[in-house]
Amino acid sequence: DSGAYALVTRSDSYASVVSVYNKNDKLVYEWYSSEDTVNNVAISPNGKKIAVSAFNATSGDYSSKVCVLSFDSATPEYTESYSGSPVYGIDSRSSAGFSVITENGVQFIGWSKYKKTDYKNDYTAAMFRSASGGSVAVFNRSSDKTDNRVAVFNSKGKLKSEFEFKGIIGDIEIHGGHIYCISDTFVYLLSE
DSSP, rough: OOOOOEEOOOOOSSSSEEEEEEEOOEEEEEEEEESSEEEEEEEOOOOOOEEEEEEEETEEEEEEEEEEETTOOOSSSSSEEEEEEEEOEEEEOOOSSSEEEEEEEEEEEEESSEEEEEOOOOSEEEEEEETTTTEEEEEEEETTEEEEEEEEEETTTTEEEEEEEEEEEEEEEETTTTEEEETTEEEEEEEO
């Protein structure tokens, strides 16, 4: 929303470098990760913080972390660790906080006090979409993409509803109190 954007690159000396630019394309912050590979970055809506996920593998086991950084320090203000899987994505559309999508869950973390709300599912995360009023996540069984669990969250990451959807979900969107779901040859309009 602020016009700021971030780039993640590699360098000769570091595993990853995160560079943040303001809306005038001026570099305002750089953060260097010496060992972990950065796979996601999200900027707070006010453009003053970033959330970064990074992972590493040791003896075939993933370890991941999410760090929140302010532009006045290289030391994270907040760090959350995850084991066994990399972080799939970070979504910062909500002004209240950001969502962290993992293999079997969604975690919402507030930008200021870092209060967490967790959602877990036995199925594997397949899709996550957000809008100003909330977000929707699709989890499915890896052996059967027609067996889906859909979870709907409010703008603060609280679970509003969840339901089963039988059929392949090509895409999903949440808007104006409705869920729009595209399946093979149909478009479904569902209420939240």
